[in-house]
Amino acid sequence: AHDTKEPDTENFYHALVLGMLSKLDAEYILKSNQEAGYGRYDICLIPKYQFPRRYYGQKGILIELKLANRKTSLSAALKAAELQINENRYEADFQQYGITDIFRICIAVKGKRFEIKEI
Numbered sequence: 001a002h003d004t005k006e007p008d009t010e011n012f013y014h015a016l017v018l019g020m021l022s023k024l025d026a027e028y029i030l031k032s033n034q035e036a037g038y039g040r041y042d043i044c045l046i047p048k049y050q051f052p053r054r055y056y057g058q059k060g061i062l063i064e065l066k067l068a069n070r071k072t073s074l075s076a077a078l079k080a081a082e083l084q085i086n087e088n089r090y091e092a093d094f095q096q097y098g099i100t101d102i103f104r105i106c107i108a109v110k111g112k113r114f115e116i117k118e119i
Contacts, residue, residue, distance in 0.1 A: 010067040013109045014042055017063065021045065027058070037089030044090070046097055060094040060102040068110035077108035078115050085119060 047058035
């Protein structure tokens with residue numbers, strides 16, 4: 001038996017990654033599917049303030065997920081995620097917290113295979 005009804009959807013992988021990242025809630029504000037720039041990012045982790053309101057080198061983390069299908073390769077899905085991050089200017093959400101140092105991570109998934117790229 002399978003644990004989910006339809007595991008080959010972007011929502012499934014989004015929830016999976018979000019669940020794994022929830023353990024970082026002591027250090028990061030975790031946001032999902034929020035409007036920023038010209039669109040909605042998938043996942044954003046904003047470092048929580050430490051005394052005296054500094055981030056001490058912590059970087060913001062932005063994650064964009066794409067699901068490759070029968071017609072789309074992993075590399076094409078990865079490029080689509082990169083293009084979406086670059087065109088939609090999601091870093092606007094970080095700027096309101098004064099964060100300019102951001103990891104931009106693209107994840108493409110196809111079944112049990114995946115590719116990850118930092119841009």
